[in-house]
Amino acid sequence: MNALLFTDLSVFVLSLLLGFEVIGRVPTTLHTPLMSAANAVHGIVLAGALLIALTADGVLGYALVFVTAAFAAMNVVGGYVVTDRMLEMFRPRKDTR
Template sequence: MNAQLLADLTVFVLSLLLGFEVIGRVPTTLHTPLMSAANSVHGIVFAGALIIALTADGVLGYVLVFVTAAFAAMNVVGGYVVTDRMLEMFRPRGAKR
């Protein structure tokens, strides 16, 4: 294992721990705005997957780009569905959209 890989793995693990700690302390009232902001991040991931698709060569590269783009698109759509359902809780029962 070279030094660069070890440094990358260290940053990855520390970011996972820090992200878990920060997200775990989000109050309920801020959860919906946080979900909406996360949707934009997933959109950026999807755009990045499409840009990387331009440089993919070989079957493995195309498969990885397809899987990445599919998961990113599912995250974007799922995030907006969850946000919509959460906002639905704050509407009066008889109100129309």
């Protein structure tokens, strides 16, 4: 394993651990606004994953790019779903009679 791949893998693992620790400490009442506000950040992560895909070489590099892009895409979609559900609470209800 070369030094550059080891550095990239270390940054990837540390960012996963840091992200889990930060999100785990957010109070429950702030999760919905946090998800809706984080869509832009996850979009940047997705764009970064696609840029890293240009420099990936080897099976491990391609696997890491795929996993990163998949998680970023899930976060973007999940953020918009949460935002839509949150905005649905403020729309007037239709009369069901």
